Amino acid sequence: MTRDVRAAVFRPDDERIDEAVELLDSLGADPVPDPMLAVEPTGETPAPGDYVVMTSKTGVELVAEWGWEPGDATLVAIGERTARAMREAGWEVDLVPDEYSSAGLVRALEADVADARVEVARSDHGSDVLTDGLADAGAEVHETVLYRLVRPAGSGESAELAAGGELDAVIFTSSLTVEHFLDAAADRGVREEAVAGLDDAVVGVIGEPTRETAESHGVAVDVVPENASFEALATETVEEAAPSYRE
Incomplete structure (x- = not known):
């Protein structure tokens, strides 16, 4: 039983x-x-960049609702759930790493981002693994906090x-x-x-x-x-x- x-x-x-x-x-x-x-939006939108990295479905939905568009940036999603939200917003997703994590994003991008401006758009609790790893690969990294995560x-x-x-x-x-x-x-x-x-x-x-x-x-x-x-x-x-x- x-x-x-x-x-x-x-x-x-x-x-x-x-x-x-x-x-x-x-x-x-x-x-x-x-x-x-619980999600508390900041009202901020991603800054321009050669690459824009989105790390959550929540972030995508917020900036899409606010009317943000990626323009000519290479658009990167941390995983398929985030990528689906991007496609539903009408954006073309250029890269999804094999491993859906900050470390996986770094491995997928590190060979290509030297001297590139990389915008990371996420919550206020994002891992330093992503931003530090991209900076170590030679990227100019900028982070925008789209929302805060609080305890309900x-x-x-x-x-x-x-x-x-x-x-x-x-x-x-x-x-x-x-x-x-x-x-x-x-x-x-x-x-x-x-x-x-x-x-x-x-x-x-x-x-x-x-x-x-x-x-x-x-x-x-x-x-x-x-x-x-x-x-x-x-x-x-x-x-x-x-x-x-x-x-």
Whole structure:
């Protein structure tokens, strides 16, 4: 017999959390949606550049709504989800790296950007791996913050469940979701208990930077999928947790 895996997920409170819940349902899990990210637009748009790098669907949708156009710039997307949003905005995508990460973007661009102006348009929590890597490759790098990521008021139900040993799995999609989860736990007075509760759950993270953040806060990580997509992360995390409930 199999008991549903109770899995907490922390995606933003928009279609992404809905898609996450739908996926977890399809995997036979019992989803606990607890959005840990909310988007606060800055109103800024990307500056001109020889290359314009977009790192999220959210950023694309915001600047498209504000009427921004890429002009003659080489347009780069961090992954296929971002690229689809660009195409839906009517833009031609010139490059999507094989690895959907900041490091993957650097590897895809480093041979071509010496002396080029590279505009990086993203949230206020973007990784220095991207900007430093492009600068090291000889690019003139400019960054525009399109939106800020904040913790929504009222978040933290999952932290209390973790503290009570009531979660089988947690799915962290960024370093910021880890930090906001722990902040929410602290606000509710259960940070130590929540971290202890995660020791008894399967903890899945989207990539190595998120693993490093989690482990720096005392959270042991069990799953880091080779393919840095939410579908792979959710699937592998639920599959890792599921055998505990088989008889």
